[in-house]
Structures are given as structure tokens and as C-alpha cells.
Amino acid sequence: xxxxxxxxxxxxxxxxxxxxxxxxxxxxxxxxxxxxxxxxxxxxxxxxxxxxxxxxxxxxxxxxxxxxxxxxxxxxxxxxxxxxxxxxxxxxxxxxxxxxxxxxxxxxxxxxxxxxxxxxxx
Amino acid sequence: xxxxxxxxxxxxxxxxxxxxxxxxxxxxxxxxxxxxxxxxxxxxxxxxxxxxxxxxxxxxxxxxxxxxxxxxxxxxxxxxxxxxxxxxxxxxxxxxxxxxxxxxxxxxxxxxxxxxxxxxxx
DNA sequence: TCGATGGTTCGGGTACAATCGAACTAGTCT
DNA sequence: AGACTAGTTCGATTGTACCCGAACCATCGA
Numbered sequence: 001x002x003x004x005x006x007x008x009x010x011x012x013x014x015x016x017x018x019x020x021x022x023x024x025x026x027x028x029x030x031x032x033x034x035x036x037x038x039x040x041x042x043x044x045x046x047x048x049x050x051x052x053x054x055x056x057x058x059x060x061x062x063x064x065x066x067x068x069x070x071x072x073x074x075x076x077x078x079x080x081x082x083x084x085x086x087x088x089x090x091x092x093x094x095x096x097x098x099x100x101x102x103x104x105x106x107x108x109x110x111x112x113x114x115x116x117x118x119x120x121x122x
Numbered sequence: 123x124x125x126x127x128x129x130x131x132x133x134x135x136x137x138x139x140x141x142x143x144x145x146x147x148x149x150x151x152x153x154x155x156x157x158x159x160x161x162x163x164x165x166x167x168x169x170x171x172x173x174x175x176x177x178x179x180x181x182x183x184x185x186x187x188x189x190x191x192x193x194x195x196x197x198x199x200x201x202x203x204x205x206x207x208x209x210x211x212x213x214x215x216x217x218x219x220x221x222x223x224x225x226x227x228x229x230x231x232x233x234x235x236x237x238x239x240x241x242x243x244x
Numbered sequence: 245t246c247g248a249t250g251g252t253t254c255g256g257g258t259a260c261a262a263t264c265g266a267a268c269t270a271g272t273c274t
Numbered sequence: 275a276g277a278c279t280a281g282t283t284c285g286a287t288t289g290t291a292c293c294c295g296a297a298c299c300a301t302c303g304a
Contacts, residue, residue: 034236039164043292044157061251069294074252076292093250093301110235114156117231165262183281191264196282198262215271215280246304253298261290268283274276 024081024088029103032084037108040083041115046076050085053099054116060094146203146210151225154206159230162205163237168198172207175221176238182216 027033041047052059061073077097080086085104089096105112163169174181183195199219202208207226211218226233 035164035166035169038160038169042157042161042164045292047157047160062249070251071253071295072293074250078252079291095251107239108236109239110232113232114230114236167262184279192281193265193283194263200282201261217281247302248304249300249302251299251301254296256295257293259290259292261288263288264286266284269281271279271281273278 024090026081026087026100027084029084029100029107032103032107034108036083037085037104037111040080040085043076043079046080047115049076049080050099050115053086053097054112058089058096058098060096062094146212148203148209148222149206151206151222151229154225154229156230158205159207159226159233162202162207165198165201168202169237171198171202171219172221172237175208175219176234180211180218180220182218184216 041050049059061070061077064073077086077088077095081088081097084100086097087100089098101112163172171181183192183199186195199208199210199217203210203219206222208219209222211220223234
């Protein structure tokens with residue numbers, strides 16, 4: 001059985017729906033779920049991104065040579081943001097991503113420490 | 123294309139291979155990888171198991187009413203053990219599962235604290 | 245207004261994970 | 275030996291995640 005319900009929205013005609021591309025959802029602090037955070041951090045690429053953010057405060061998608069396709073990287077950043085791990089500040093064309101360090105520390109004390117330790121081969 | 127290589131081992135003839143069922147692999151402490159630990163903890167059922175283990179020191183698979191099938195539960199315990207989160211002690215027929223608290227604390231300080239906090243709806 | 249830049253979204257392929265029932269195994273008890 | 279218990283393993287199905295290229299969009303500079 002093939003799902004057919006996802007075809008609804010075709011984007012080729014710009015004005016017929018006004019759901020903007022720039023929503024950038026992120027959960028409120030009390031809504032951050034530990035299992036989601038762990039899920040976001042269970043991917044080696046994303047864990048690497050977060051470890052970078054522990055040292056750099058802010059990065060953009062373009063600051064990466066690591067990953068392959070742009071869309072893949074965008075997907076990882078979205079996953080981190082929607083899990084509540086990062087937040088994104090839009091400035092002109094660039095998206096600056098930072099760790100929600102205080103929020104995470106308030107909600108899950110010890111997590112930041114866990115991430116900081118042990119440099120490992122992922 | 124359908125994979126055909128997995129058909130090799132049929133178990134209906136007991137003595138033709140002696141790979142025992144009782145291996146119960148778990149990684150040595152320095153081999154525990156953070157991304158694997160996070161992966162194991164990203165499932166709500168397994169996170170719940172681990173939270174239980176923070177209070178109970180040891181449990182058996184039978185101590186659960188939560189999950190559905192026995193095989194599913196067994197799978198979750200295997201995942202936790204192979205990620206390095208738990209260890210299993212066999213005593214007669216029962217398997218006693220416990221948190222590798224010291225190992226985790228040594229390798230990833232703060233992780234246990236993270237798990238201890240915040241009772242949440244998973 | 246046109247093109248470049250820095251991303252997001254879509255659609256699809258492929259790989260992995262969760263779940264289950266059925267079959268099996270290994271100990272224990274009678 | 276036979277039945278019971280506690281769990282593992284197998285095989286299949288279903289669902290989800292990762293990854294990519296193509297299309298799209300919004301902003302900026304010329």
C-alpha cells in the first residue's frame with residue numbers, strides 16, 4: 001500500500017499557500033524531551049556538530065567541510081533544533097546555530113558535562 | 123532485489139553448529155561509544171528501563187508489565203547491553219540486568235545525573 | 245532586475261530499527 | 275523423562291532515519 005496523502009502540497013505555484021519556509025520551530029524549554037535529545041545526539045555527525053558548538057558558540061551550515069550534501073546537513077541541523085538542542089538565529093542569508101546550553105543545563109543537569117568530556121572516535 | 127544470503131543458518135537441526143545461545147556480549151569500558159549509548163537511550167521504552175534501574179539495582183525481563191511481546195523486551199535488553207549501558211548476570215533460568223553505573227560514570231561523567239533528574243512523560 | 249549565495253523542502257532509494265509470533269534452548273521441578 | 279519457566283533467536287512486516295539531487299526561496303550586491 002502506497003501512501004498518497006503527501007502529494008497535497010505542490011510548491012510550483014508560489015502564491016496559492018502562504019506557509020512560509022521560515023518558521024524554524026524549536027520546543028519551549030519545558031517541552032524538551034530527553035528521549036528526543038538522545039535521539040538527536042545518537043547520530044555521529046550530529047554529535048560532532050554539538051561538540052563543535054561547545055567550543056565555537058555559533059556556526060553556520062557553511063562552516064562545514066565534513067558532510068556531503070547541503071540538504072543532508074540542513075536535515076541534521078533541523079533535527080537538532082527540533083529536539084531542543086540548538087537554536088537558530090537568522091541574519092540576512094545566513095543561519096547562525098548555537099547550543100541551547102542554559103536550557104539544557106536547566107532541564108538536564110549533567111548533560112553538557114557528558115558532552116564535554118572524552119574526545120573519542122565518535 | 124531481494125537479499126538471499128541470510129538464509130544460511132537454519133536452527134532446526136540442533137547439533138550441526140555449536141554457536142551457543144549464551145554469549146551475552148557487552149563492550150569493555152573503554153570501548154563504550156557515546157553515540158551508541160545515546161542511541162540506546164533514545165527509545166522511550168529503554169529509557170524507562172534505565173530509569174527503573176536507577177532505583178532497583180537489578181531487574182529481570184519478567185519484572186515488566188509494560189511492553190508487549192517477550193521478544194521485543196528481550197531485544198531492548200540486548201540493545202542496552204551491547205551499547206554498554208547494562209550488564210547481565212545469569213542465575214539459573216533468570217537473567218538479572220543491572221546498570222553499569224561505575225563504568226558509565228567513569229567514561230561519561232554527568233550522564234547518570236542526567237538520567238536521574240526530571241521525571242517526565244518520556 | 246539579474247545572478248550569486250546560503251540555505252530549506254520535496255521525493256525517492258536504501259538501510260536500519262521496532263514489533264510480533266513461532267520456534268527453540270537451557271535450567272528446574274516433579 | 276516430561277512439563278514448566280524464563281528467556282533468546284528467527285523470519286517477516288512495518289515504520290523510521292539517513293542520504294542525495296533537484297527544485298525552490300529569500301536576501302544581498304552589482
